[in-house]
Amino acid sequence: MIDKNHPEECWISLVLRIAAALVFGAAAYFKFSNGLGVYSAGMTGLLKNTPLPGFFLTLYINVLPFAEALIAVWLLAGVKLRAAWIFTAFVLISLGVGMMLLKNFSVVSQNYVYVVIACWGIYLSKYDKCNLMSCCGKK
Numbered sequence: 712m713i714d715k716n717h718p719e720e721c722w723i724s725l726v727l728r729i730a731a732a733l734v735f736g737a738a739a740y741f742k743f744s745n746g747l748g749v750y751s752a753g754m755t756g757l758l759k760n761t762p763l764p765g766f767f768l769t770l771y772i773n774v775l776p777f778a779e780a781l782i783a784v785w786l787l788a789g790v791k792l793r794a795a796w797i798f799t800a801f802v803l804i805s806l807g808v809g810m811m812l813l814k815n816f817s818v819v820s821q822n823y824v825y826v827v828i829a830c831w832g833i834y835l836s837k838y839d840k841c842n843l844m845s846c847c848g849k850k
Contacts, residue, residue: 717838724839727832728786731799731825736783742776750776761812771805778802786832789842796836800829 742750754772761768782802785795807822 720835720838721840724792724832724835725841727828727835728789728792728796728839731828731832732783732786734825735779735786735799739776739779739783742779747773747776757813758809761809763812771809775802789839792836792839792842793833796829796832800826800833803829 751769751772755768758768758772763771778798779802782795782799786792786799789795803822803826807819807826810816810818810822
């Protein structure tokens with residue numbers, strides 16, 4: 712359902728969340744398709760020389776693919792959209808911090824462009840009424 716008073720904002724929000732959902736869906740897909748063990752071992756090896764505690768690092772690495780998949784589905788569904796964007800922004804910030812620890816500053820800057828997109832998503836979510844519930848006829 713398009714907000715008749717703010718159709719442009721609604722469409723921009725819809726496009727942003729579809730694009731972000733595709734990015735996160737692809738990221739999750741590749742982590743799952745290559746095997747979570749392969750992904751986990753590779754990331755653990757990359758981040759082992761950072762100041763992050765091992766237990767925290769292991770937990771984060773193992774939860775991240777599920778968080779990315781959740782973000783993709785949540786943004787596409789459009790339910791509790793503001794909360795979805797806030798969660799997305801914090802995941803993106805955490806990814807940026809990880810890349811800072813690896814001194815991979817070009818990826819850090821890319822991640823923070825996505826954070827700006829998430830902030831736009833947070834702002835525009837109040838106009839976006841296109842969600843799974845409205846498609847099913849529920850309010």
